[in-house]
Amino acid sequence: xxxxxxxxxxxxxxxxxxxxxxxxxxxxxxxxxxxxxxxxxxxxxxxxxxxxxxxxxxxxxxxxxxxxxxxxxxxxxxxxxxxxxxxxxxxxxxxxxxxxxxxxxxxxxxxxxxxxxxxxxxxxxxxxxxxxxxxxxxxxxxxxxxxxxxxxxxxxxxxxxxxxxxxxxxxxxxxxxxxxxxxxxxxxxxxxxxxxxxxxxxxxxxxxxxxxxxxxxxxxxxxxxxxxxxxxxxxxxxxxxxxxxxxxxxxxxxxxxxxxxxxxxxxxxxxxxxxxxxxxxxxxxxxxxxxxxxxxxxxxxxxxxxxxxxxxxxxxxxxxxxxxxxxxxxxxxxxxxxxxxxxxxxxxxxxxxxxxxxxxxxxxxxxxxxxxxxxxxxxxxxxxxxxxxxxxxxxxxxxxxxxxxxxxxxxxxxxxxxxxxxxxxxxxxxxxxxxxxxxxxxxxxxxxxxxxxxxxxxxxxxxxxxxxxxxxxxxxxxxxxxxxxxxxxxxxxxxxxxxxxxxxxxxxxxxxxxxxxxxxxxxxxxxxxxxxxxxxxxxxxxxxxxxxxxxxxxxxxx
Amino acid sequence: xxxxxxxxxxxxxxxxxxxxxxxxxxxxxxxxxxxxxxxxxxxxxxxxxxxxxxxxxxxxxxxxxxxxxxxxxxxxxxxxxxxxxxxxxxxxxxxxxxxxxxxxxxxxxxxxxxxxxxxxxxxxxxxxxxxxxxxxxxxxxxxxxxxxxxxxxxxxxxxxxxxxxxxxxxxxxxxxxxxxxxxxxxxxxxxxxxxxxxxxxxxxxxxxxxxxxxxxxxxxxxxxxxxxxxxxxxx
Numbered sequence: 137x138x139x140x141x142x143x144x145x146x147x148x149x150x151x152x153x154x155x156x157x158x159x160x161x162x163x164x165x166x167x168x169x170x171x172x173x174x175x176x177x178x179x180x181x182x183x184x185x186x187x188x189x190x191x192x193x194x195x196x197x198x199x200x201x202x203x204x205x206x207x208x209x210x211x212x213x214x215x216x217x218x219x220x221x222x223x224x225x226x227x228x229x230x231x232x233x234x235x236x237x238x239x240x241x242x243x244x245x246x247x248x249x250x251x252x253x254x255x256x257x258x259x260x261x262x263x264x265x266x267x268x269x270x271x272x273x274x275x276x277x278x279x280x281x282x283x284x285x286x287x288x289x290x291x292x293x294x295x296x297x298x299x300x301x302x303x304x305x306x307x308x309x310x311x312x313x314x315x316x317x318x319x320x321x322x323x324x325x326x327x328x329x330x331x332x333x334x335x336x337x338x339x340x341x342x343x344x345x346x347x348x349x350x351x352x353x354x355x356x357x358x359x360x361x362x363x364x365x366x367x368x369x370x371x372x373x374x375x376x377x378x379x380x381x382x383x384x385x386x387x388x389x390x391x392x393x394x395x396x397x398x399x400x401x402x403x404x405x406x407x408x409x410x411x412x413x414x415x416x417x418x419x420x421x422x423x424x425x426x427x428x429x430x431x432x433x434x435x436x437x438x439x440x441x442x443x444x445x446x447x448x449x450x451x452x453x454x455x456x457x458x459x460x461x462x463x464x465x466x467x468x469x470x471x472x473x474x475x476x477x478x479x480x481x482x483x484x485x486x487x488x489x490x491x492x493x494x495x496x497x498x499x500x501x502x503x504x505x506x507x508x509x510x511x512x513x514x515x516x517x518x519x520x521x522x523x524x525x526x527x528x529x530x531x532x533x534x535x536x537x538x539x540x541x542x543x544x545x546x547x548x549x550x551x552x553x554x555x556x557x558x559x560x561x562x563x564x565x566x567x568x569x570x571x572x573x574x575x576x577x578x579x580x581x582x583x584x585x586x587x588x589x590x591x592x593x594x595x596x597x598x599x600x601x602x603x604x605x606x607x608x609x610x611x612x613x614x615x616x617x618x619x620x621x622x623x624x625x626x627x628x629x630x631x632x633x634x635x636x637x638x639x640x641x642x643x644x645x646x647x648x649x650x651x652x653x654x655x656x657x658x659x660x661x662x663x664x665x666x667x668x669x670x671x672x673x674x675x676x677x678x679x680x681x682x683x684x685x686x687x688x689x690x691x692x693x694x
Numbered sequence: 695x696x697x698x699x700x701x702x703x704x705x706x707x708x709x710x711x712x713x714x715x716x717x718x719x720x721x722x723x724x725x726x727x728x729x730x731x732x733x734x735x736x737x738x739x740x741x742x743x744x745x746x747x748x749x750x751x752x753x754x755x756x757x758x759x760x761x762x763x764x765x766x767x768x769x770x771x772x773x774x775x776x777x778x779x780x781x782x783x784x785x786x787x788x789x790x791x792x793x794x795x796x797x798x799x800x801x802x803x804x805x806x807x808x809x810x811x812x813x814x815x816x817x818x819x820x821x822x823x824x825x826x827x828x829x830x831x832x833x834x835x836x837x838x839x840x841x842x843x844x845x846x847x848x849x850x851x852x853x854x855x856x857x858x859x860x861x862x863x864x865x866x867x868x869x870x871x872x873x874x875x876x877x878x879x880x881x882x883x884x885x886x887x888x889x890x891x892x893x894x895x896x897x898x899x900x901x902x903x904x905x906x907x908x909x910x911x912x913x914x915x916x917x918x919x920x921x922x923x924x925x926x927x928x929x
Contacts (some may be wrong), residue, residue, distance in 0.1 A: 203889050277886045283863055284846040284888055290803070291888060376864020382847060383862060416739070419751035422758045447849070449862040452787040456780045463772045470768050474761040475752075477728065480735035482748035487740065495736055502728050506721035513775060515782035516714050519856045522849060522884040586698040588853030590884045593892040599880050601700060601853065679747040686747065 142246055144662040154254075156246035157662060161253050162232035163553065168260060169223035175264075176215040177622050179208045184577075188608075188615035190595040205594030206275035207296075211267070213278030214300065217396070218307050219260060221538040225403040226311065226349075227256070229545055230318050230342040232553065236653035236660060237336045239327025239669040239691070244320040245313075252313035259306035266299035274300035277592065279393070282374035282385050286366040301364050308353055315346035327652065327691075329671035333424065334690065336651045336675040340427055341406030345399045348434050352395040359388030386448055390441035397533070398437045402430060404537020407545045408476055408494045414548075414649045415491035416483025417686050419676040421475045429468035429475075436465045446514045447521055455514035462512035469505060473498065484679075484686075488647075489563030493544030496571045497536040504532030507582070522592075525585025531578045543570070543628070550632075551646050555658045556639030562631040569624035577617030580610035650689045651675050703875040703900065704855035709782045711856070716778060720771050790870055793838035795831060801841075801848030801861035804890030806881060813914055823913050827896040829881070831873055832906035841867045849885035852898060860885055873900040 145151045152160060185192075186200040193199055200208070231249065235242055243249045266273040271293025276285040280297060288294040322335065322343045362373035363385060372378025374385050413420050420426065442450060442458040476498055485491070507529040510516050520526060543566075550558050589602055596602035596611065645654040656665050669691040677688040696715065702708055739745075752758050798809040798817060808829045812821030831837045841850055843861035851858045855871050883894035901909070 202892050206886065206889070206891070276888075281847055281886075284886065290846050381864065383865075417747040419749065421750065422752040422761060425752070425758050425761065447787075447858050448847075448860045449865055449867050452783070455783055455787070456776070459779065459783075460776050463776060464769075466772060467765055467769050470765045471761055473728070474764060477731050477735060478752070478761055480732070480739060482750065483735075483739045484741045484745055484747040485736055485739050487736075495732065498732055499729060502725055502732075506725045509721050509772075509775065510714065510717055513713065513717060513779045515710055515779050515786060516717060518783075518786060518858050519710055519714070519853075521858055522851070583698045586695070588700050590851060590882055592886045593882075595892055598892055599882060599895065601880055674751075676751070679749045681749050 142242070154250060156242070156250055158231045158235050158243045158246070158249060159553070159660065159664075161249050162228050162230075164253050165223045165227040165231060165256065168257060169220050169228060172215050172219040172223075172260065176212050176220055177625075179212040179215070180618055181622055183208050183212065184615040184618040186594060187596065188611045190597050200594060202594045203272070203275060206277075206592070207267075207273050209592055210274050210277055210280075214263070214274070214304075216534075216538070217278065217400075218304060219263065221400045221534065222307075222311060223256065224542045225400055225537065226318075226342065226345060227252075227314055229338075229403060229407070229542075229549075230314070230346075232549065233653060234318055234321055234339055234342055235325070236552070236656070236664055237339050237651055238322060238325060238330060239652045239655075239665060239671065240321060240325040241663045241665070241668075243317045244325055245317050248313045249317055252310045252317070255306055255313070256310035259303045259310060262299055262306060263303035266296055266303065269293070269295035269299065272296055279386075279389055280363070281389075282363055282366065282382050286363060286374050286382075288367070298364065298367055301360050301367075305357070305360060308357065311349060312353065315350050318342050318346045319350075327669050327671050330690070333427070334671055334674050336406075337409035337420065337423070337426060338403070338406035340430060341402040341409070344430050344434050345402045348395045348402075348437060349399045352392045352399075352438065355388045356392035359385050383445070383449060386445055387441070390444045391438075394441045394444065395434075395437040398433060400534065401537045402433070404497065404541035405430075405472055405476075407541040407548075408497055410651070411490050411494040411544055411548055412476055412479045413676040413678055414647050415488055415494075416480055416485045417678045418479055418483040419674075419678055421478035421481070423674065423676065426472050426475050429471040433465060433468040433472075436461060436468065440465060440512075443512050443514075443517070446517045459512055459514050463509055466505065466509060473502070473505070488547075489558070489560055489567060490544045490548035492564065492567040493540050493547060496567060497540035497544060500532060500540060500571070500574060501536035504529060504534070504536065508533065520585055522590055523585035524581040524589045524591060527591055528578050528581035528585060531581070535574055535578070539570070539574070543567075546632075548647070549653075550635065551639075551642030552653055552658050552660070554636055554639075555642055556635050557642050557646060558635045558639060559631050562627045562634075566624060566627045566631065569627070570621065573617045573620035573624055575617070577614050577621055580614045580617075584610050584614075645689075648685075648687050650677055650687050652690055655689060655691045700853045701875065702854070702856070703873055703877065703879065704857065705872040705874055706782070706786050707854075707856040707874075709785065713779055713782050717775055720775065724768065724771075787869070790838065790868060791836045791872075793870070794835035795837045796840070797829065797831075797837060798840045798842070799829075799850060799861070800844055801850065801883065801887070801894075802844035803846065803888050804883070804894040806848075806850070806883075806894070806896035807844075808896075810910070810913070813910075821914060825913075828899070829896055830899045830901060830906055830909050832903040833876055833900055834872065834874060835903070836870055836872050838868060838870045841869060846887050847885045848883045848887050848894070851882050851884035852879055854879040855898075858884055873898075876900050876902065 142156050182194050182197045185194040274296040284291050285297045322339050365371040372380040374380045374382045439461040443462045446455050642658045652669055655669050671690050672693050679686045680688050800807040805826050808825045810823055811817045841861045843863045848861040857871050859869050879898040881896040881898050
């Protein structure tokens with residue numbers, strides 16, 4: 137417990153820049169990642185404009201060359217996964233919530249936490265700088281498969297991929313520090329009386345995601361080091377001419393890459409698990425069942441990676457076993473999703489903005505989930521692999537946790553973070569615009585893929601089969617959707633800033649919620665709790681029979 | 695939905711398309727039921743003055759059954775999908791029928807190179823001939839290809855045939871198809887392969903056997919003439 141103790145800082149630099157306070161570090165991650173989300177969104181805007189009107193100048197960017205397009209799509213994917221999804225869902229939400237939810241004063245290792253953020257910021261600087269080096273940023277896809285990424289001669293740029301590897305390595309170092317901190321904090325620093333099965337599901341999900349990340353990241357780091365050596369030292373780990381094998385990298389990448397999906401999804405589920413009970417005034421349906429299905433999901437996530445490689449040239453006999461594990465993962469995910477839906481049953485549901493985003497998350501995620509079965513079936517994957525069908529699928533699977541869960545979380549915990557409420561009218565407008573334009577953007581990509589439209593091409597008009605009015609119309613719709621989606625974030629940004637100064641004072645517990653973060657001031661002071669809380673019960677005791685009030689906080693005795 | 699697919703032009707395209715439809719129907723039912731429950735519960739149980747929420751923590755297996763039973767049904771359908779899907783994969787990728795025609799395909803930045811064995815039917819002999827970005831095959835014949843790559847990963851992608859296979863440097867991957875419809879089909883590269891990735895495209899010509907033989911003969915003669923010319927130059 138002593139690890140967390142540190143003096144309250146007085147100077148500006150110590151308080152807001154080189155802070156040890158988990159809440160400040162969470163906000164640093166939050167603002168850095170929101171900035172990166174805008175960068176990633178603008179890259180998507182340029183791509184969508186090019187696809188809707190190939191060869192025409194994109195307002196605010198100019199002409200899109202084939203090389204430029206490759207860079208756009210590579211950096212869009214890289215930024216959205218590593219510099220948006222992970223920092224928002226794990227670093228920002230995990231840092232802010234874990235100590236508060238378990239009644240701790242701070243993280244177990246505050247200095248490691250500070251180092252984690254500064255390493256992350258450095259990784260961001262390295263990544264952004266790669267746009268400006270000779271040859272431009274990495275352009276071989278976010279998966280950076282060798283041999284393309286393995287030599288400057290094949291990929292065009294000498295610096296782009298090298299800086300990409302360096303940036304990702306620094307980023308992973310940051311998240312390793314974060315993950316160790318999350319796990320240690322949740323295991324060792326829970327308030328007296330809080331058993332493991334009294335932890336809010338968000339804490340379970342953060343810990344599970346951290347464990348999955350720690351177990352899966354090693355092989356990718358090994359793979360990346362070999363790739364770096366291939367590029368810089370002339371080794372041939374992935375070069376068949378010198379005894380190497382390009383497919384080795386794919387195994388190492390996806391051994392990390394698929395569990396990574398759950399590293400992102402689980403905290404997204406955690407947000408939903410916190411919000412549904414509050415706004416339906418009901419306990420979560422089957423707390424332990426959700427915990428166990430999460431653990432099973434985590435274990436299974438390590439046994440599915442080769443479903444990314446059905447047609448990559450692996451032994452075809454591997455396909456069906458990997459397909460079985462892949463499709464099997466639908467069961468624990470369905471348990472969690474259905475438990476969320478069952479939580480609504482016979483509740484008393486109030487459609488505040490956080491609840492709308494939580495419900496929207498589930499509604500959108502269902503489509504991403506079921507289309508995973510198509511991709512996970514090897515024979516169907518022969519056709520849909522590397523087409524827009526896959527692009528549609530993973531956006532439907534990832535936008536719910538990254539975008540909807542994150543926004544739900546901001547609307548929900550903003551009062552705790554900043555002490556004021558966000559505006560409900562602007563929030564609702566933001567929700568309805570967002571969910572509309574998400575579907576306008578990504579639904580057309582399913583038929584595009586089924587028409588045989590491959591991913592990662594800069595100009596469909598080069599192909600006779602894609603030079604049709606239908607393809608053009610679907611691209612136009614998707615582009616309108618993407619622009620609409622970007623513009624829809626304006627009310628959010630205005631709301632965010634406006635509420636900082638003009639929002640209604642929140643008070644400690646504006647949502648009448650039961651978990652420990654609501655048992656302290658908003659925002660919590662240094663050290664979080666004036667009186668260390670004691671825990672008497674599980675996290676979701678709403679509408680307990682025989683009580684006047686419909687919520688029974690974890691820290692209230694009796 | 696099926697009319698989104700390009701018209702099927704290979705012996706196994708129909709199996710893949712039917713599998714797609716089967717999966718869509720199965721998961722579609724679960725998708726619609728789950729969305730319906732989500733929307734219905736949200737509206738039916740919205741907050742009113744009178745109603746208080748029920749206290750249902752679902753701590754017992756009995757109450758969890760509301761979730762676990764539907765999930766068991768999903769598990770059952772998962773296994774059905776696995777069972778239905780495995781034979782199709784097996785047919786397309788795990789078996790190699792006897793070849794009527796053989797061709798070597800090489801991906802390179804940024805073209806497809808096709809090598810035919812020539813009249814003797816053997817590769818690496820003098821009568822082999824090569825084509826860039828153009829491939830001819832006879833209708834209704836089993837074509838066995840040997841796919842390689844010269845430089846980076848590429849992916850041989852013929853939407854009309856429902857054929858996709860990555861080309862990997864250092865590996866020779868055998869595969870097959872039987873084209874069942876005459877026509878000219880585009881063969882893009884489906885794996886990002888550098889600057890010219892978008893522009894990498896070949897044309898596959900599926901023609902009646904007689905036309906194909908004629909084409910083969912003309913190609914062989916050209917190849918032979920070129921060979922003779924080459925020798926004369928050297929002599």
